[in-house]
Amino acid sequence: GVHTRNELQDWIARSQQPDGAAEYLQELLSRGQLGPARRFLLAEPIAAQGIVHLLADADTEFNVSLGVAAIFEQLAGNPVLHALVGPLGALSHDEHRRIRADACHLLGLSGSRDAIPFLQPRLNDGDADVREVAAESLALLRGETND
Numbered sequence: 176g177v178h179t180r181n182e183l184q185d186w187i188a189r190s191q192q193p194d195g196a197a198e199y200l201q202e203l204l205s206r207g208q209l210g211p212a213r214r215f216l217l218a219e220p221i222a223a224q225g226i227v228h229l230l231a232d233a234d235t236e237f238n239v240s241l242g243v244a245a246i247f248e249q250l251a252g253n254p255v256l257h258a259l260v261g262p263l264g265a266l267s268h269d270e271h272r273r274i275r276a277d278a279c280h281l282l283g284l285s286g287s288r289d290a291i292p293f294l295q296p297r298l299n300d301g302d303a304d305v306r307e308v309a310a311e312s313l314a315l316l317r318g319e320t321n322d
Contacts, residue, residue, distance in 0.1 A: 196225030201235070204242030213246045217255055227262040230278065233271045240277060244284075252286030260285050264293030267309075272302045279305060283312025291316055 196215075200222065203212040216222040226243055229235050250256055263285070266278035279297050282290035290312070297309035 193221060193224040193228055196221045197228035198225075200225045200243075201229060201239050204239045205236060207238075207242070209242055209245055209249070212242065213249060216246060216250075217253075223255070223259055223262075227259065227266070230263070230274065230281070231266055231269070233274060240273075244277070244280060247281050247284040251284045256281075256285040257287040257289070260287050260289045260293070264290065267293045267297055272305060275300065275302070275305045276308045279308040279312050283308075283315040286316070288316055 196219070200212055200215065203209075203215070216226065229239060229243060247256060260282065263278045263282050267275055267282065269275050269278065275297065279294055282294055294309045294313045294316070297305055298313070300306050300309065
């Protein structure tokens with residue numbers, strides 16, 4: 176009952192395009208609806224492009240970025256995340272510190288060793304937070320623990 180039938184049909188149509196998928200995910204995550212956002216990511220390949228679109232936008236709201244990270248944490252190591260290694264790797268070189276740090280964190284959660292070549296250069300990043308996140312993600316991917 177939150178949306179009319181026409182609004183739902185509009186969302187369905189828009190969610191089949193990368194920008195629309197990003198909008199739909201942003202709407203879900205801004206409302207704290209992690210379950211539906213996670214199911215969308217698992218069910219619709221276009222949702223992965225939407226996730227990358229949100230992460231690449233320096234103006235994405237903090238709670239939306241946090242929601243993306245929460246979904247990755249729930250799906251850590253899932254093959255769906257492996258497909259995002261290339262696009263996240265590209266974001267790890269972004270001009271914005273927050274985007275680089277977020278990309279490094281999510282690369283670690285991907286569970287894919289293919290992320291390692293993207294993370295290693297970030298150990299020399301100009302930002303201390305990015306370096307720290309990259310080191311933690313590399314340790315995670317290599318199975319190193321601090322227990």
